[in-house]
Amino acid sequence: MLRHPKNDDEIAALDRALMTSFSVTSSWSQWMDRLGRDNLRVFEEGGRIIGGIGFYRMAQWFGGKSVLLGGVAGVTIALESRGRGRAAKMCGQLLLELAEEGVPLAGLYASTTRLYRSIGFEQAGTKLAFRATTDAFRNGNHDLSCREVDPKSWETFAPLYETRARSWTGHLDRTRGIWERIVTPRPNMTMLAYTFGDPLEGYVVFEQSPLDTRWFDIRIRDCVLVTPDAAKRAIALLSDLRALARHVSWTGVAADPLVSLLPEQTQEIVANERWMLRILDVARALEARGYPAMSCEVHLRVRDALIEKNDAAFVLRVDRGTAHVDRGGRGDVVIDVRALAAMYSGFAHPYAMRAAGLLDGEAWLLATLFAGPEPWCCDHY
Numbered sequence: 001m002l003r004h005p006k007n008d009d010e011i012a013a014l015d016r017a018l019m020t021s022f023s024v025t026s027s028w029s030q031w032m033d034r035l036g037r038d039n040l041r042v043f044e045e046g047g048r049i050i051g052g053i054g055f056y057r058m059a060q061w062f063g064g065k066s067v068l069l070g071g072v073a074g075v076t077i078a079l080e081s082r083g084r085g086r087a088a089k090m091c092g093q094l095l096l097e098l099a100e101e102g103v104p105l106a107g108l109y110a111s112t113t114r115l116y117r118s119i120g121f122e123q124a125g126t127k128l129a130f131r132a133t134t135d136a137f138r139n140g141n142h143d144l145s146c147r148e149v150d151p152k153s154w155e156t157f158a159p160l161y162e163t164r165a166r167s168w169t170g171h172l173d174r175t176r177g178i179w180e181r182i183v184t185p186r187p188n189m190t191m192l193a194y195t196f197g198d199p200l201e202g203y204v205v206f207e208q209s210p211l212d213t214r215w216f217d218i219r220i221r222d223c224v225l226v227t228p229d230a231a232k233r234a235i236a237l238l239s240d241l242r243a244l245a246r247h248v249s250w251t252g253v254a255a256d257p258l259v260s261l262l263p264e265q266t267q268e269i270v271a272n273e274r275w276m277l278r279i280l281d282v283a284r285a286l287e288a289r290g291y292p293a294m295s296c297e298v299h300l301r302v303r304d305a306l307i308e309k310n311d312a313a314f315v316l317r318v319d320r321g322t323a324h325v326d327r328g329g330r331g332d333v334v335i336d337v338r339a340l341a342a343m344y345s346g347f348a349h350p351y352a353m354r355a356a357g358l359l360d361g362e363a364w365l366l367a368t369l370f371a372g373p374e375p376w377c378c379d380h381y
Contacts, residue, residue: 002053002093005042014042014052014076021076031074034177043077043090051077051086053094056381059173060107061165062345063290063372066173070098070280071381072108092119092306095280099307104285106278109380116276120306122338124277124345125170125375129270130259131249134218134242136266140235144197151183151193157203160224169346170275170375178379182222191221194237202230204237211246220250222378225257235261253376275377277341282310283325285344291369293321298365301331302340310337318369333361343367345375 005011011032018028032040035054043051056071072094077087095106110116113123149156158179165171172178183205185191190208202225209217218241225231238248249270250258259267279285282302297317304310315329335343339358342348343366350363 001044002041002090002097003044004038005040005052010042010049011037011040013049014040017049017051017076017078018074020079022074028074034180035073036177041090041094043086045081045086050081051075051090053090055094055098055106056175056177058175058178058381060105060377061171061173062169062288064166065288065290067105067285067288068103069105069107070094070103071172072106073381075108075111088115088118091116095119095278095306099280099309102281102284104279104281104288106280108276109273110276113276116278117338119278120304120337120341121276121278122342122348123274124342124347125275125377126253126347127271127273127275127377127380128252128254128256129249129272130252130256130267131247131270132262132267133247134238134245136262136264137235137239137242137248139261139263140232140237140239142233142236144201144229144233146233146237147195147198149193149195149203151185151191151205153193154179154183154205157193157195157200157224160200160203160226161222163226164224167373168376169372170377172377172379172381174379178381181381182379189219196225196230196233197227201225201227202234204234208245215244215246218245218248220248223250223258231257231261251378253374255374277345279304279310279337279341279344280307282312282314282337282340283327286314286316286325287323289323289344291318291321291323292371294368295319296365296369298369299329299332300340301334302337303334304337307337316369333359333363333366335359335361335363343370346370346372347375 015028040054042049054074058071059066060069193205196202205222207219209219225234300314302310313329313331315326317324336358339353350359350367353359
């Protein structure tokens with residue numbers, strides 16, 4: 001049974017399970033506080049806490065609109081209780097709870113894709129990690145003003161992030177907890193932040209990660225550059241670190257702005273991760289996102305083995321970019337809820353979903369409706 005923790009002893013049991021699952025020896029209390037204790041659940045079986053789960057109450061940008069999302073995190077089952085389908089059962093109960101509340105979407109980063117696909121999640125976007133030497137950043141300039149700021153004063157540059165988030169698909173509509181995670185340094189790290197221009201045209205937040213010698217690496221935690229001048233000033237700032245800094249790493253996407261500024265293809269991809277999405281309420285999710293300024297009608301028959309209200313026929317009507325959904329219709333396109341999630345973000349083409357056996361019917365209108373920028377999320381949660 002999945003439920004709220006009753007007392008501090010049950011919170012401590014969840015803490016121990018998390019430390020074992022994620023190979024972390026320190027307490028998870030800060031993570032729990034950022035989520036909010038009301039967003040923690042423990043999984044009880046036979047009168048014993050054998051696992052738990054947490055979730056962020058936040059939102060994610062799709063088609064220029066912020067859509068409510070339950071960001072699932074900290075999924076854990078005690079080691080001695082694994083291998084019997086309990087994690088899927090626990091996660092499924094949380095999804096049903098969020099769906100009952102009317103939350104349209106759930107998202108997560110998967111430690112195991114098979115588990116989350118079994119309860120209706122599908123890959124919906126990317127998160128690439130790039131690395132380049134500091135010598136690679138050579139084509140910047142110092143024309144724009146640059147000022148060091150306290151990284152914890154993130155409220156001053158958060159509006160720039162939102163400007164970019166609205167124009168991309170898959171960025172988080174960041175909560176205070178997500179921002180605090182970004183600007184809080186890890187142990188033995190130095191965190192720095194700089195803004196460019198007045199009024200602001202960009203900013204960068206990064207850690208200095210010491211190496212075994214006197215050298216260090218730069219790990220960019222957040223970077224938004226809304227003008228070419230800001231981009232050139234950021235490149236110059238990174239280049240100015242080359243006396244002692246060896247490498248710069250950052251999170252991006254295939255068509256990454258920083259990569260496009262490098263004079264040569266000297267970057268390497270050191271990690272390639274896909275985040276997953278789950279449609280909890282078909283009608284709410286389809287009505288909440290943005291669409292191209294067009295008008296059309298699509299008849300869907302959604303298959304969902306977990307959430308009964310989703311397992312039905314729907315008519316999606318879009319009028320000049322605004323959607324309205326009714327139940328019923330012809331069911332011309334038969335689509336698994338996993339395929340709907342992958343297409344909702346613009347990550348997967350309907351013809352790829354047909355090849356995977358998750359879609360049947362002519363779906364070119366869906367391809368057009370869900371088209372947009374390459375979906376990516378620059379944050380972990």
